[in-house]
Amino acid sequence: xxxxxxxxxxxTLALGAALxxxxxxxxxxxxxxxxxxxxxxxxxxxxxxARDRDPYAAAVLxxxxxxxxxxAEGLVFYAETDSDDRxxxxxxxYRLRGPTPPARFWTLTATGADGHLIENPAxxxxxxxxxxxxxxxxxxxxxxxxRARPGVWLPAPAGETFRLxxxxxxxxxxxxxxxxxxxxxxxxxxxxCA
Amino acid sequence: MSALDRALSLAPWLxxxxxxxxxxxxxxxxxxxxxxxxxxxxRLETLAPRASLTPxxxxxxxxxxxxxxxxxxxxxxxxxxxxxxxxxxxxELTGDDFVSFSFxxxxxxxxxxxxxxxxxxxxxxxxxxxPQQLEALExxxxxxxxxxxxxxxxxxxxxxVYMRSLAALPWQxxxxxxxxxxxxxxxxxx
Numbered sequence: 331x332x333x334x335x336x337x338x339x340x341x342t343l344a345l346g347a348a349l350x351x352x353x354x355x356x357x358x359x360x361x362x363x364x365x366x367x368x369x370x371x372x373x374x375x376x377x378x379x380a381r382d383r384d385p386y387a388a389a390v391l392x393x394x395x396x397x398x399x400x401x402a403e404g405l406v407f408y409a410e411t412d413s414d415d416r417x418x419x420x421x422x423x424y425r426l427r428g429p430t431p432p433a434r435f436w437t438l439t440a441t442g443a444d445g446h447l448i449e450n451p452a453x454x455x456x457x458x459x460x461x462x463x464x465x466x467x468x469x470x471x472x473x474x475x476x477r478a479r480p481g482v483w484l485p486a487p488a489g490e491t492f493r494l495x496x497x498x499x500x501x502x503x504x505x506x507x508x509x510x511x512x513x514x515x516x517x518x519x520x521x522x523c524a
Numbered sequence: 525m526s527a528l529d530r531a532l533s534l535a536p537w538l539x540x541x542x543x544x545x546x547x548x549x550x551x552x553x554x555x556x557x558x559x560x561x562x563x564x565x566x567r568l569e570t571l572a573p574r575a576s577l578t579p580x581x582x583x584x585x586x587x588x589x590x591x592x593x594x595x596x597x598x599x600x601x602x603x604x605x606x607x608x609x610x611x612x613x614x615x616e617l618t619g620d621d622f623v624s625f626s627f628x629x630x631x632x633x634x635x636x637x638x639x640x641x642x643x644x645x646x647x648x649x650x651x652x653x654x655p656q657q658l659e660a661l662e663x664x665x666x667x668x669x670x671x672x673x674x675x676x677x678x679x680x681x682x683x684x685v686y687m688r689s690l691a692a693l694p695w696q697x698x699x700x701x702x703x704x705x706x707x708x709x710x711x712x713x714x
Binding site for chain 1: 537540541542543544545546547548549550551552553554556557559560562563564566567583584585586588589590591592593594595596597622624626628629633634635636637638639641679686688690691692693694
C-alpha cells in the first residue's frame with residue numbers, strides 16, 4: 331500500500347512537470363499565435379520591448395534573442411497567413427494591397443518562418459515606404475512570388491511557410507494600436523498556387 | 525470497489541498533477557529571461573567591447589545577429605557597464621533621416637527610447653547613470669541651471685544602447701551607416 335502511494339506521488343510529480351514544461355514549450359516556441367493586437371492577418375505586440383511587458387513576451391524574446399522596437403521608435407506587425415487565414419507559402423502568389431497606418435517611414439520584409447532572411451537570386455528582401463508608389467488614397471501594391479513578376483515584386487522566401495514583417499517607424503498609432511482594423515492595414519490576397 | 529469509487533479516488537491525484545503542472549509552467553516562464561543563454565545581451569556581449577561604438581553589419585541572409593532584423597536599417601550598438609562610470613552618448617543629427625536609440629537593460633527590456641525627433645538643436649546628448657551617480661551629479665549641479673543633457677537611470681549596471689539608422693533607398697545604406705559612425709559613445713569620469 332505504502333509503495334502504491336509513493337508510486338502515485340512520483341507519477342503525479344513527473345506527469346505534472348511534463349505537462350507544465352510542455353505548456354511552456356508550446357507558449358514560448360509557438361507563442362506567436364496568441365496575444366497582442368490583431369488587424370486582419372497582421373499581429374503586433376506593442377509592449378514587447380517595455381519593462382511592463384507580460385512574462386510570456388519576455389520569455390519569447392529571451393529565447394529568440396530578437397531586439398524589440400520601443401513604442402517611441404515604432405511598431406512591428408507580423409503576418410503568418412493571408413487575409414483568408416491560410417498559411418503563407420512560396421508555392422503561391424500573393425498581392426499585398428491597401429493602406430498602411432500613418433508613419434514617418436515603413437518597411438515591409440519577407441522572412442522565413444523563424445524570422446531569418448532567406449537568400450534569393452534578386453537579393454531583394456523588402457521594400458521601404460520611399461521605394462513603392464502609392465495612389466491618391468495612400469494605398470500601394472506589392473506582388474509576392476517565388477518567380478519574378480512584373481510590377482513591384484518581392485521574392486517569396488523559399489521553404490514551407492514564410493512571414494511578412496511590416497515595421498512602422500515613428501508612428502502615432504503606436505499608443506493606440508488596438509483601434510486598428512483590417513481596413514487600416516494592407517490586405518494579403520492569395521492569387522494562384524503552383 | 526465500483527468504477528465510480530475508483531475514479532473518485534483518483535481525483536485528488538489528478539488535481540495534484542494539474543497543480544504541479546501549473547507551478548512548473550509558471551516557474552519556467554518566469555525563469556526563462558534569467559536562464560536563456562542566447563538572449564540579445566548575450567549575443568551582443570561577444571560582438572562589442574564596452575563603452576565604444578560598434579557598428580554591426582546590416583541584416584542579410586546567413587549573417588544576422590538576431591531574427592527579425594530590418595535589412596533597411598544600419599545598426600550600431602554601444603555596450604556599457606556603469607561600474608566604469610556614466611555612459612555619455614552624443615549624436616549630431618542633421619537632415620530628416622530616421623535615426624533611433626533604444627536603451628536596453630541587461631535582460632533585454634527597454635528602459636528608454638528616442639528618435640532623431642528628440643534632438644535639441646540637432647543634438648542628442650544623453651548620460652546613462654546609476655541612481656548613485658545621478659545623486660552625485662545633481663549635488664554638483666549649479667543651482668539655477670537646467671542640465672543640458674538627458675540623464676537616464678539604468679535599472680541594471682550593464683546594458684546596451686541599440687542604434688538604428690534607416691536607408692530609405694537602397695543606395696543610401698552607406699550614408700545611413702555613416703550617420704551612426706559619427707555617434708560618440710564613451711564612459712565618463714564622474
